[in-house]
Amino acid sequence: DTLLQGQYLKDGQELVSAFNIFRLKFFSYENSSNRYLGIWYNNLYLNLNDIQDRAVWIANRNNPIPERSGSLKVDSLGRLRILRGASSLLDLSSTQTTGNTTLKLLHSGNLQLQEMNPDGSVKRVLWQSFDYPTDTLLPGMKL
DSSP: OEEETTOEEETTOEEEOGGGOEEEEEEOOTTOOOBEEEEEEOTTTOOOHHHHTOEEEETTTTSOBSSSOEEEEEOTTSOEEEEETTEEEEESOOOOOSSEEEEEEOTTSOEEEEEEOTTSSEEEEEEEGGGSOOSOOOTTOOO
């Protein structure tokens, strides 16, 4: 459920929330080679046919990646970036920090970029997906 500063989530990999409720992954819509980064209900956890094949949040809806070269990275400055190959495609967060930064997919479906204290507790939330809803509202999202 966690991506540490300097780590990548590459196309084909998934980040799964605690209790296996949600997963973050790159995907394509049927009959398209464009790739998107989205949060989904985890099919292994839920058996609800009407929501299994639908992302509940999409990071790059207006900036698709034309092939499977995408990755998500928490860079050395603590920014959350979607990359196409080695080039930045979309900065999800622009706040820079010298602190220890972690990306965490919560069991609520909220993806949070967190600045951490030395003891491992959360110092502050730098960015979160719940502040940027797409077409599906989850409990706790802002309108």
